[in-house]
Amino acid sequence: MKFPSLFRPASHQRFRIEPRYYDPVKEEIDARTSRIRAELKSGGSEMPDVPHANSSRLQGAFTRRASKRGGMNIMQLVILLLLIGLIGGFLYFGNIAVYIILLLSSLLLYLKIKRII
Secondary structure, eight states, rough: OOOOOOSSSOOOOOOOOOOOOHHHHHHHHHOOOOOOHHHHHOOSSSSOOOOOHHHHOOOOTTTOOOOOOOOOOHHHHHHHHHHHHHHHHHHHHHHHHHHHHHHHHHHHHHHHHOOOO
């Protein structure tokens, strides 16, 4: 049974390796053809700066992928509201607010275990 919490634990990362084969002749041919295509597109005789094919692949390999999780889910919001209600109710009403919040939180936990919510 998993208890609800305010924070999400870090998810595991899968290890996936893609084998790379280095062929210097093929790399040189690809660089040369891309340089010639860029020269033909520009129409000029100047040689444009074309980075080597490996440099762009290496730059992309070290960038961090941002997680796409956004915001809090409903359960985290309910827990946060219960905690705020507990503190505010205790300061305003006293011990009776603590008992009411504990009753509500136990009801919420019961409904969560029965999978109604």
